[in-house]
Amino acid sequence: MRQVIELARQNIRNGRGGPFAAAVVKDGIIIARGTNQVTSLNDPTAHAEVIAIREACRVLGSFQLSGCDIYTSCEPCPMCLGAIYWARPVSVYFAATREDAAAAGFDDSFIYDEFARAIDSRKIPMTQVLREEARGVFTAWEKDERKVMY
Secondary structure (H helix, E strand, O other), X not given: OHHHHHHHHHHHHHOOOOOOEEEEEEOOEEEEEEEOOHHHHOXXXXXXXXHHHHHHHHHHOOOOOOOEEEEEEEOOOXXXXXXXXXXXXXXXXXXXXXXXXXHOOOOOHHHHHHHHOOHHHOOOOOOOOOHHHHHXXXXXXXXXXXXXXX
């Protein structure tokens, strides 16, 4: 965890992004690292955890992090938490809390609030269209013998 915290500190010094870092560990060895690069890459998904997960999956040649642990300098935001659950690591260790991040200007509480709202009450309008057409794609997936479940 100290290495991850130091990586976050270096990210600030290097001016590459926010004060966040993450590492993926397998069998006691760091196999991937990530730092927040949202502003340097102009990519709102370039959070430390997402970058570390992508790199770890590349290293492992797998879309899942079986047998891995994720260490992150801060409690994962909603997007990163979703990515973590899809990656299926064994566990996550974090240092600072989301309240600590909010106090520094990284407040995700509005996203947590949005999850609880009905779709038609969200701040960004969301309208469902072509549901039946889209459901046909799921039917095709269900029938595809080459599918890989995840």
